[in-house]
Amino acid sequence: AQKITQTQPGMFVQEKEAVTLDCTYDTSDPSYGLFWYKQPSSGEMIFLIYQGSYDQQNATEGRYSLNFQKARKSANLVISASQLGDSAMYFCAMRGLNTGFQKLVFGTGTRLLVSP
Amino acid sequence: DTEVTQTPKHLVMGMTNKKSLKCEQHMGHRAMYWYKQKAKKPPELMFVYSYEKLSINESVPSRFSPECPNSSLLNLHLHALQPEDSALYLCASSQSQGGAIYEQYFGPGTRLTVT
Numbered sequence: 001a002q003k004i005t006q007t008q009p010g011m012f013v014q015e016k017e018a019v020t021l022d023c024t025y026d027t028s029d030p031s032y033g034l035f036w037y038k039q040p041s042s043g044e045m046i047f048l049i050y051q052g053s054y055d056q057q058n059a060t061e062g063r064y065s066l067n068f069q070k071a072r073k074s075a076n077l078v079i080s081a082s083q084l085g086d087s088a089m090y091f092c093a094m095r096g097l098n099t100g101f102q103k104l105v106f107g108t109g110t111r112l113l114v115s116p
Numbered sequence: 117d118t119e120v121t122q123t124p125k126h127l128v129m130g131m132t133n134k135k136s137l138k139c140e141q142h143m144g145h146r147a148m149y150w151y152k153q154k155a156k157k158p159p160e161l162m163f164v165y166s167y168e169k170l171s172i173n174e175s176v177p178s179r180f181s182p183e184c185p186n187s188s189l190l191n192l193h194l195h196a197l198q199p200e201d202s203a204l205y206l207c208a209s210s211q212s213q214g215g216a217i218y219e220q221y222f223g224p225g226t227r228l229t230v231t
Contacts, residue, residue, distance in 0.1 A: 037222075044225060045206060047222075050217075091158055095217055102172055103172065106158035
């Protein structure tokens with residue numbers, strides 16, 4: 001079975017500062033992928049970044065980077081230079097080989113609030 | 117273009133009504149998904165279609181009936197719903213699996229209220 005744990009229900013950060021959102025996972029799959037999604041109050045889930053379990057380098061996409069530590073089973077999202085528009089719910093998720101990579105399992109989410 | 121569209125945006129229906137949710141994508145994706153999301157909770161997978169065939173049904177009650185008429189369209193037919201079925205229903209699509217892992221792209225969702 002796969003499990004994603006996000007221990008921070010809410011995070012606060014000031015504009016232009018960096019913030020790290022924590023994510024740990026548990027899986028017996030030999031191959032898996034880790035994702036971060038952003039969900040504004042409008043409801044749409046926006047894909048941010050992806051990390052494959054065999055990728056040697058940490059993924060980066062603009063202001064987003066994923067701090068992947070395989071031995072610790074953690075996949076933290078780092079947002080640099082926060083902007084007011086970053087205020088949203090953030091979900092960590094994974095897909096694994098044992099479900100044919102079809103099933104996306106989500107964590108409980110972290111609500112980020114960026115203040116001026 | 118990474119757009120998934122869903123209609124309607126909002127839906128209010130009575131417990132005896134029959135309604136349908138629609139989802140469309142033109143990215144050539146061959147995998148499509150329905151999720152249900154209750155307030156302050158993560159999305160929960162309901163159904164997965166792969167190459168227009170149902171591949172995963174997460175033990176969803178039969179009052180929810182999915183349909184994939186073609187590779188671009190995904191419907192969710194609703195009948196005799198309960199108030200606890202009120203939620204945000206999200207559609208998503210991704211490239212087909214083929215042993216590789218692809219991101220899912222989500223639509224804006226349909227907010228369903230059952231009265």
